[in-house]
Amino acid sequence: MLTSVFLKTLRDQLRALAGWAVAIAVLVAMYAAIWPSIRDQPSMNAFLDQMPEALRSLFAMSGADMSTPTGYIKIELLSFMGPIVVLLYAIGTGVAAVAGEEDHHTLELLLSTPLSRTRIVLEKAAAMAVGTVFLAATMGASLMVEGSWTGMDLPADKVFAAMGHLALLGLVFGALGLALSAATGRAGLSKGLPAALAVLAYVVNGLGGVVDWLKPVQKYSPLYQYSGHDPLVNGVDWPSAWIALGTAVVLAVLAVVAFRRRDVAV
Template sequence: MLDDVFAKTLRDQRRAVAVWAAGIVATVAVLAGLWPSVREMFDDEILGEFPEVMQRLFDMETMTTGSGFLNIELFSIVLPVVFITYGIGRGSRLIAGEEQDGTLEVVIVSPVTRSRILLDKAAGLAIGVSALGAALFAATVVASAVAGMGVPVTHAAIGAVAMVLLGIQHGWLALAVGAAFGRRGLAVAVAGVVAMVGYLLHVMGALVEAVAPWQPLSPFTQAVGAGPVSGDVPLGFLWLALSSVAFVSVAMPRFDRRDIGTA
């Protein structure tokens, strides 16, 4: 049964992972196709026409490098939204969604402990998000080579890991809220609000001096603050991982005790 819970979690997301991975690969390919034109178009004079706030927020002075171009066009907003959306959507469905559909009881009445069920589903979700990260990594490496972007393999790997950690963190938060309260809508709402607040904190911290001390608390800053497609592994990766584990750990006692099918 342990294998059944984990294997079912993987099976249920196979098609979704394939579709989302294809979308990620296509997006990277399109952006890579634009790179030669962007490289020739942008120079110091053109970059200077952008507002200083925008230059500082998106580190636009790096736009003429392959890594900087990907950071600004993909890894700052687009890919974080993709990975977070996938994580929240799947995480909210794994327990709360199954409970509301009436299919979770079949697993709950088995000899498997609820804690182990939660852990198996969390692991399955993490593997699904990691598969998207693998697709992103491969697409970035290939696109860089074909388009002459000059993105080192290690930089592409760090960028992919940043997106995976963001997806897992928000996905496990949605999973944890769903496990604790059995309501998928609540799980989506809580994780979605956390994502929006985190992004606002990331942006406002770069623009408003009074908010700057709080900016490191943002998951976005922890993941992409240093430019994810870079040679540095941010300390924020550790906080993303630890907070993800904390979400599931806190929800576990509540999931163990509560009556399934009731809020």
């Protein structure tokens, strides 16, 4: 295992991944437990209807109906908390791949092995991707299992389509964190910039439908690739999925190029 950066990285992440998975299951259980008290409250939809259009676009997915399980999950989990959880993990793991090694003074030891820099970066990127997909799958499975306990029945294919788009969103920003850490070795910058760009992408996607000057750039937002085609209702949108996957791959390649060019003392 120690000769494989991929397997060693996954092994090192086991406890953290278990903690993240438990936290996600608890988060979903909370929303599932609240659902029975929400579904019989028509005032919730009235409240959403009374919100200014800009706020409704930012904090509630378009067309969501709180009286249905799909609409409730779109608003309460998938529009905000779900992406935050996955992005926190993906960005943190992507940054730790290189900048984290430097902070712990283990990068020199890693580079002293016969492993190439390209292999190190790509295997760490693969470990980040596996962890991100695992957490998205955990969220989907929790929705299906825990939701059934409270009558919050959701179509399995649509749930996992939404989780697929969520995982791809995480991969884009995780790969961005990886690329920045590979290029600079600075953990703070490599975490802060993707987080800031994620907030910017969220605002652009949320307000793109109501602010004229944002409309031309809305479709370039990774948040639009995640939610713009409403995967929890319509299933996987393959063009959006391929764009997100392609973006993550390009960023991973840039991480390799940047790390190969860096002067790191061994």
